[in-house]
Amino acid sequence: MENEVRRHFDEIIEDAKTVLEDVEIKQDYSAKRALLKISGNFGKLKVRITEVIDIDKRKYAYYLINTDLVVIGFDNAPDINALKIKYGKDYVHHLDERIPHFHGKGKKNTELTKEISFREFLEKIKSLKSD
């Protein structure tokens, strides 16, 4: 598993270095899982990403930040607002369920998404810059 995960993380790091400046990388590899954290500058904005490849799942949080406020973010944490969109009143039965979703500016809106890759996140933030 480890070689495959290292290749996956190497690809993310390479992509990050082509788009972001002042990239800082932290990695940890263990028996059953691996962790990658990257931060870097995207123009005047900051990108912070965390990705874990666990034995059962890829867990991610990809965020574009302006000072301390979210500009956009994609993650698959068990977000209460995303769970409410998916399950309505039954969300309480799914509080530990990871769910891929998107947050807009200031986290004022939440939308369900498919699982997204870091490359897709980069394409999204590049498209914001060109808008």
Place this chain on the structure above:
Amino acid sequence: MATVSIKKGYLEILNTLGSADAIVENALRKYLIDKCVERIDKSKRKIVELEKKYNSSYAEFIKTISNEERLKGVEKISQDWEGDMTEWEYWEKELEEWKMRLEDILMKS
């Protein structure tokens, strides 16, 4: 039992020190204990950093993010808490598993 290759030169020296099998077994055991302790310490350090940031244990944090009102408090500390939560879960699992590995080694001796 698995078989591990050892350089002939090492084996000759080991044999002068006593039972090569016993020495290798002890050396491996010590190495594994050191590695377990190293991982346990690293996991604890990372967990403490996150506990300080959110003034909460991981279990409390998970409860907090499941409550809309209390989640607002978390988002005042960090609006992109999802990255921290993902990392936190990682170190909690690591801590648990390396503690179990260490316990397993110590129990078998």
